[in-house]
Amino acid sequence: MSAEVKDAAADVGERRVNMIEAINEALDIMLERDPNVVIMGEDVGYFGGVFRCTAGLQEKHGKTRVFDTPINECGIIGAAVGMGAYGLRPVPEIQFADYIYPGLDQLISEAARLRYRSANEYIAPMTVRSPFGGGIFGGQTHSQSPESLFTHVAGLKTVIPATPYDAKGLLISCIEDNDPVIFFEPKRIYNGPFTGFYDQPVEPWKKHEASIVPEGYYNIPLGKARHVQDGEELTVIAYGTMVHVAEAVCKAKGVDADILDLRTLVPLDIEAIEASVAKTGRCLIVHEATRTSGFGAELSALVTERCFYHLEAPVERVTGFDTPYPHSLEWAYFPGPVRIGEAIDKILRD
């Protein structure tokens, strides 16, 4: 248990929520604190979102603060750019990360570059929330992990929480941030920290220490990784669902791993990575996204460039395969315990 989680638990007496509730609380608090925050997206209003993240918010804050939109991601992001130029702080939801592509030009050419091209006259302080990742039998259109499309864009920040505590504190920081942020919510762990052992029951968040979440406002700064566990044998770098999978595999194998949950891909906590690899000399990178040009390639290059003389084995990547996300063969695709276990064996053997 990290120090901040312990402190939080002491303050409020073991109040536990799942990731959906944590996100809902962050949105509720920011709607309350900042009259310029507006939430919009498909089905987010009266209904409260297909994953219930915005449940009750329209009723509480009103129809002009939380409202449904046309099924038009270009329009959602484009309108959010205009709202940001006006002075609002929009928090658009894209119902699935797989549906974000029609809004890409507005994100990449407009939101990401507005501050730069206008020399700070106009900014796009939006947080685009979107559930991402697989493991829910969502097929190829409800399972993708497109984070590296966004980390490649100058001017966008990309944030991915792995726990309810982080989801709330990071989302609040994202909404307060004056730059556009992509906030990907790992939907596989909305209700519990999935370990990758798909044939075993998933524990609910209530049994996990990171579900202890303060009721009120708190934030977690962007660009700071979470040190999941201290270890000596190898460094594991992961984010989102894969943090829990990697943690479970290391535990099952009895490996003394130093595990980092990046939390923010851009800006990246390079110091935490360097310190860990300098200590262990071995580095495993785990993500669910496809392999080629994935964010793991960037991490691998950085570790090689900056920690080369500490390395005792080649950096390893465990990723999804370079195929669309298959429906029936989901667990063959998913970078689970077997793939991670083999990579760990190889790193420790080398």
Added chain:
Amino acid sequence: MADQADTPTPAPDKTGGGNRPALALHVPEPRSRPGDPVNFADVKFSDAGTQPRPDESVKPEEMKDLAYDLVRVLGDDNQAHGPWDPKLGADTLRTMLGHMAMVRAFDERMFRGQRQGKTSFYMKCTGEEATSVAASMALAADDMVFPSYRQQGILIARGYPLIEMINQIYSNKGDKLKGRQLPIMYSSREHSFFSISGNLATQTPQAVGWAMASAIKGDSRIAATWVGEGSTAEGDFHSACTFATVYNAPVILNVINNQWAISSFSGFAGGERTTFAARGLGYGIASLRVDGNDALACFAAQQWAANRARANHGPSLIEYYTYRAEGHSTSDDPSGYRSAQEREEWPLGDPVMRLKNHLIAIGEWDEDRQTAMDKACADEVKAVTKEAEKNGILGHGLHHPFHTMFEDVFEDLPWHLEEQAAQATRERKIKWPDHHPKDGAGK
């Protein structure tokens, strides 16, 4: 069962399936190509003053005809006619004419500057001055505009200093945008003028979003956006129309139909089939088609739409029927794809001449004053150009400090940009060892 990939595509066979007729693909062709005689006989419009002016609260379906007709005020007799006459005073008309003359003088000088190697790029708006100058004069100064790249007339009408425009065009050390943007992609928050993107039609849903924000806040300011007819083919424009109608947003969607999108005539945006104003009808948006070379009609239409938006009656779409008298930009040579005679034969005339002739016809102007005004505009632009050149011209050293290249990507510089900024500074010492920091390129 064979895979689909193993099954060959059937060979072309005009008999198709039995006796069905062969299909034919239509690829649009403009009315004339270089050297062709030009005939605008198919361009039909009714007399000035004959179009009805509905109340601003009208339902869109009750004004359908105005999406196919052409709202005109200035007649062949140079007088203002009919219910759309905005009845502007002579001083306002002279101001309008003065802004349009200044835009033309500015365009002439900047085009020449590009040819002289002072910058990389320029875009004139010759023939379209009324669509930005007259239209924006019908808005309040703090109504927010989301322009495309050919609306320099808005900045000039709003009193943006010419020297700021030229500094931006030269990308020099005085450029408020720090030399980051292609010439003419201005931005001025102070003049409620949104940063021009350069990507097409992206500004249209942004304008709707701004208008929605203004309505959310109970503000009284409205938004207006300008987009070319060619760019209405972009999905963004249709996103804008959808959001505008769904939320009844206080926004005006101005479509400048200047007939040409670089070398592609308006037929490639669907102009052969219907008008661009008619696009709005399908969305339930009040839609007007206006003579874009008639400054009074441009003003009147924008004023009507602004009144409508301000009274919470919703968005409007206005098509300005006009003609791009010159090339798309300094990088374009229209003699390669259209007949030079088109400009001469264009039946709706020149917007500056028509407004000038109107002022003369009502006894408020004369040729001598016009000549003096044109000279004053040319002299002012020349003087300001010389002043701007003291800040440098493109590629001649007087740019912003290197470190500014890395600023404003984010609000704060993350470590990777700090590292890259240090590298750029190291490289400068190798690439330009004789460089003196005091010339503005240092840091």
